[in-house]
Amino acid sequence: MAMCANCSRALQPEWKFCIYCGTPTGVGTAADPVPETTSPVLRAEDIPADEPEPTPAAIRPEAVESRVNILAVLALILGCLISPLAALFGHLALNQISRSGERGTAIAWVAIVLGYLSLAAILVIGISYLVLNA
Numbered sequence: 001m002a003m004c005a006n007c008s009r010a011l012q013p014e015w016k017f018c019i020y021c022g023t024p025t026g027v028g029t030a031a032d033p034v035p036e037t038t039s040p041v042l043r044a045e046d047i048p049a050d051e052p053e054p055t056p057a058a059i060r061p062e063a064v065e066s067r068v069n070i071l072a073v074l075a076l077i078l079g080c081l082i083s084p085l086a087a088l089f090g091h092l093a094l095n096q097i098s099r100s101g102e103r104g105t106a107i108a109w110v111a112i113v114l115g116y117l118s119l120a121a122i123l124v125i126g127i128s129y130l131v132l133n134a
Helices: 061-066 070-080 085-100 105-132
Strands: none
Touching: 070 085, 070 105, 085 105
């Protein structure tokens, strides 16, 4: 079966033009005429339908939907351990989530709040220690 030189699709021998891109196929030239009586009528059912290009989400939707950002989970663990680093890791996790489309936005925000609360608690304890022992 002949292939179109422009779009590389399969061509029927009786086609004078590619039905996909309109490029002349070279069939029916003066050197090789095609008799009009032998060419069948082209019906709409004979033309194959173009398949749409798959989107990245259509290729692997279950992988994107089921993944939770690891950095968000790590930030939540640090937040539960009362570490101010939870705020830093939470902000980094939000940045990754916005770029990759993973899950874990709520986890990252909880970690950020816990991180700032632990930072505030450490500052209050440190200032009160300095004031009371001065």
